[in-house]
Amino acid sequence: MARPAPIDSPPPHGRPARSSRSLVRALVPLSGIAVLILVWDVALSLGGGRSQLLPRPFAVVRAIAELAQKGFLLKHVVASLFRVTWGYVAAVIVGIPLGVVLGWYRRGGMAIAPILEILRPISPLAWIPVAILWFGVGDVSAVFIIFLGSLFPLTLTAMNAVRGVEVVHVNAGRNFGLRAPELLRRVIYPAILPQLIVGLRLSLGIAWLVVVAAEMIAVSSGLGFLIIDARNAGNRYDLVVAGMVLIGVIGIALDAIMRSLERSKAVAWGYTILEGEQPDVAGVDAAGRATVLP
């Protein structure tokens, strides 16, 4: 559809301007981290006798290098990711179908939701003694705790998402002749997907929080074990902070992966509803036909 060039058309030298802007956008968050490291280092070097309160940044970098050299880095990271994967995947497999069923059959949901609501605010760490009683000290206990930590938020997200599906969409699906399994696949599932992805992202964050704590008690590998072991074995606080940095970096990476799912166009609608019906106003030309906004 032909339409006049927008008034705020890009400047003739739009390309370099845009790329330098994206460079700035990438540098600003990094500069915050750089300043933090600088302040950290300067404070410790000025601190004199109190400089043992925290290892210097360079010592942490050296500790990470040491871990990598001895092969511990990969071993601990893999051990933690392994537990998170199993606990989290099990929670997804159990929690999402359970939540969908509870959301769909409102009576059942009303009976079971209070149980979930009571269990949810209990920190998964409170289950550690119970887990050890049931599964002993070891991987299964850690995986179980991660499973519990992710299960309740996932189930409740799925349940509430299904309850929130618009009646018109369900009715439209039924009108086109869909019965339960097809309705689930072609209407309910795509309708709840945006919320589901947010729930998946948040519960993966919880799983990653919980694994560290679980590893401090139940097992002898993983980043949580690395931290507690470095302190117990020889007050190696450079290794403690190295473990913390690794946890943070991997946490961001996991979150970024989950966030990238939100950018798919088939779910993007779910995140823009609050921004209102902007195209309705701006996108209609005089003939009543609308133009797609860029």
Add this chain to the structure above:
Amino acid sequence: MTGNAEVKVHIQDLSKAFHTNGHEIRVLEHIDLDVREGELVCILGPSGCGKSTLLNIVGGFLPASSGDVAIDGLPVRRPDPRRIFVFQERGVFPWLTVEGNIGFGISGLPATERAARIAHYVRLVGLEGFENAYPQELSGGMKQRVEVARALAVNPDVLYLDEPFGALDSITRLVMRSELLRIWQTERKTILFVTHDIEESCQLADRIVVLSARPGSIRRVVEVDLPHPRDLSSPRYLALRDSILEEIGLAHRI
């Protein structure tokens, strides 16, 4: 409209009441109506008169409290792909593109036939170039056209339209009305059209069924023998409009 066409939708002594907190709210009372094949009937009434409820019962989404609805002589028990309900533009699936929406009801067809049908209805509602757009990128009028196209693509006998243009601005609404008439004349569907807009019913309908306020019952059925396209300033059109205004008891001046 030929007066002796076959009866498509047969509504007999239909009543509906809702029960909330021990109270009974009577919504519809003793509705009798026959809609002929290929006819465009507007159901006109004030807000809350039960006209949407009537359409939902006829569509098979709600059970009646008493009375019968039959289509082609068979009682209606559930929604059916031969009779598609067009909601306001809210009924479009936001997770599907224009193409995905229009092809929603014909997923059982072979791919090439399905693509051809989608292309046909994209053209019919004037959405060429927007096949891969998502509903959130479209205006209200375009979403409404997607819904109409999605309904037509399954080649239904009957269309139920529940205030389909209510949420649109007045210019788009006029455009959509003439598009609906154009589509109705090419595709020859039976259409039940619910509206609270007197002008809209006078512009579109073969017959106008005027409902009373709640509990809704039929006050009058007006045959409209004006040919399309209708001249909105002709004395006959104005007389028709005024007689319905009077029927509803509204003043002519504001």
